[in-house]
Amino acid sequence: MQKRENYRTGDQGLVRQINLALMMHILRTRAPISRAMLSTQTGLNKATVSDLVNELIKNEFVRELGITSSGTGRPATQLMLNPGAGFLIGCEIGVDFIEVMVTDFAPEVVWQVKAEISPEMGQSAILERLLGLLRKGIEKGQPAGKSLMGIAVGVPGMVDHSSGTVRFAPNLKWRDVPLRQILEQANFGAPVFVDNEANMAALGEYYFGIAQNYNEVLYLSANIGLGGGLLRDGKLCRGANGVAAEFGHMTMNPNGEFCNCGNRGCWETQVSQTALFRYIGEVLQAGASSPLAEFFSAGQFTRLTVHQVVDAAQAGDLVAIQALQQVGHYLGIGIASLLNALNPELVVLGGILSAASEFLLPAVADEIQKRALRWNREAVQIMPAAHGSDACAKGGIATIYQSVLTYSNKISLWAA
Numbered sequence: 001m002q003k004r005e006n007y008r009t010g011d012q013g014l015v016r017q018i019n020l021a022l023m024m025h026i027l028r029t030r031a032p033i034s035r036a037m038l039s040t041q042t043g044l045n046k047a048t049v050s051d052l053v054n055e056l057i058k059n060e061f062v063r064e065l066g067i068t069s070s071g072t073g074r075p076a077t078q079l080m081l082n083p084g085a086g087f088l089i090g091c092e093i094g095v096d097f098i099e100v101m102v103t104d105f106a107p108e109v110v111w112q113v114k115a116e117i118s119p120e121m122g123q124s125a126i127l128e129r130l131l132g133l134l135r136k137g138i139e140k141g142q143p144a145g146k147s148l149m150g151i152a153v154g155v156p157g158m159v160d161h162s163s164g165t166v167r168f169a170p171n172l173k174w175r176d177v178p179l180r181q182i183l184e185q186a187n188f189g190a191p192v193f194v195d196n197e198a199n200m201a202a203l204g205e206y207y208f209g210i211a212q213n214y215n216e217v218l219y220l221s222a223n224i225g226l227g228g229g230l231l232r233d234g235k236l237c238r239g240a241n242g243v244a245a246e247f248g249h250m251t252m253n254p255n256g257e258f259c260n261c262g263n264r265g266c267w268e269t270q271v272s273q274t275a276l277f278r279y280i281g282e283v284l285q286a287g288a289s290s291p292l293a294e295f296f297s298a299g300q301f302t303r304l305t306v307h308q309v310v311d312a313a314q315a316g317d318l319v320a321i322q323a324l325q326q327v328g329h330y331l332g333i334g335i336a337s338l339l340n341a342l343n344p345e346l347v348v349l350g351g352i353l354s355a356a357s358e359f360l361l362p363a364v365a366d367e368i369q370k371r372a373l374r375w376n377r378e379a380v381q382i383m384p385a386a387h388g389s390d391a392c393a394k395g396g397i398a399t400i401y402q403s404v405l406t407y408s409n410k411i412s413l414w415a416a
C-alpha cells in the first residue's frame with residue numbers, strides 16, 4: 001500500500017477518500033486489528049486513525065470485537081468490518097450472459113449467478129432478465145445486511161457516466177439506452193451505477209485484485225469483444241466525454257475483418273472470443289484434425305466455449321494451441337504499442353485472456369520484447385486478473401464501496 005500514500009494531497013475530499021480506502025483495505029485484509037496497528041500499517045497518525053475509526057463505527061461500517069492482549073504492550077480493542085452493515089450488488093451484462101454478485105459489507109459473496117442471454121433476445125427481454133435477477137439478488141442479500149447499499153452494472157459498451165446511459169454497445173447492438181434511469185424506475189431503494197464493464201473491472205482489480213498496489217494500470221479484457229480500462233494515478237481515465245480506453249477499436253489492420261462498431265480491422269477483430277473461434281475454424285476448414293471439430297459444422301461453431309479450447313490446448317491439441325498463440329501474437333502487438341503510449345506499471349488481462357493466459361503470455365512477452373521501447377518494457381508487469389471473469393461484478397462492488405466512502409452524507413470525515 002506504500003504507493004497510495006504518495007498521492008497528491010491538495011484536495012481534502014481526495015485525501016479523505018484515499019485514507020478511508022486505505023483503512024478499509026487494511027480492515028478487509030488484516031482484521032481483526034487494533035487502532036495502533038491500523039496507524040502503523042496505513043502510515044496515518046493515531047489521531048487521524050482514531051477519528052476515522054470513530055466515524056466508521058458510528059455508521060456501523062466497523063465494529064469492535066473486544067479487548068485482546070498481544071503479549072507485548074497494552075491490551076487493545078480489536079476492530080473488523082461489520083459484514084452486516086449492508087449488502088451490495090455488482091452485475092455485468094455481457095454479450096451472452098448476465099452475472100449478478102451479491103456481497104455483504106466485508107465484502108464476502110453471499111450469492112452469485114450467471115445466466116445465459118443472447119443479443120437476439122432483444123433489449124427489453126435482456127433488461128427484464130436483469131431486473132428479475134436483481135430482485136432475486138435482493139431477496140438473497142437481505143439476510144446478510146440491513147439494507148441494500150447500491151447496485152452497479154457494467155456493460156460492454158460506451159457509457160455516459162454522468163447519466164448512466166449506454167451510448168453504444170456494438171456487440172449487443174444497443175444505442176442510447178438510459179440504463180440507470182430504467183433501474184432507478186424499478187425502485188430498488190438504493191443508488192444505481194452504470195459503467196463500461198472494463199472500467200468497472202479495472203476498479204475491481206484495483207480494490208480487490210491483482211492491481212491493489214499499483215496506480216498506473218492498463219486493464220484489458222476479452223470476451224465476445226475486447227474492452228479496456230485505464231487507471232492513472234489510481235483513478236479511472238475517462239477522457240473528454242467519458243468513453244476513453246476503447247482500445248478494442250484501435251485500427252490494427254485497415255483491411256481487416258469488419259467490426260460491429262462499423263470500422264474494419266479493429267483490435268477486437270484479432271483478439272476476442274470471436275477471433276479465437278475464427279482462427280480455429282480456418283484451420284479446421286483447411287483440413288486439420290482436432291477434438292474441437294465436433295463443435296464445428298457448416299463453417300460455424302455451436303456450443304463451443306473458450307474453456308473447452310483451453311482444455312483442448314492443455315491436453316496437447318495443436319489446433320487449440322496455435323489458435324491461442326495467434327490471439328497472443330496480436331494481443332502482444334497491441335500491448336507493445338500501448339506500453340509505448342501509456343507507460344503503465346501493470347497490465348491486467350481479464351475475461352478469456354485470464355482464462356487462457358498460460359497460452360497467451362509467452363506470445364505476448366515475445367511481441368513486447370520485439371516491439372516495445374526498453375524503458376516502457378522494463379517498467380511493466382503483465383498478469384492475469386485475480387477475479388478472472390468475475391472482475392466486472394467485483395468491480396461493481398468496488399464502485400459501490402467507493403461511493404459509500406466518497407459521497408455518502410452519512411460520513412462527514414475530514415471536514416477540515
Ligand SMILES: [Zn+2]
Nearest residue numbers: 249259261266
Ligand atoms: Zn471496432
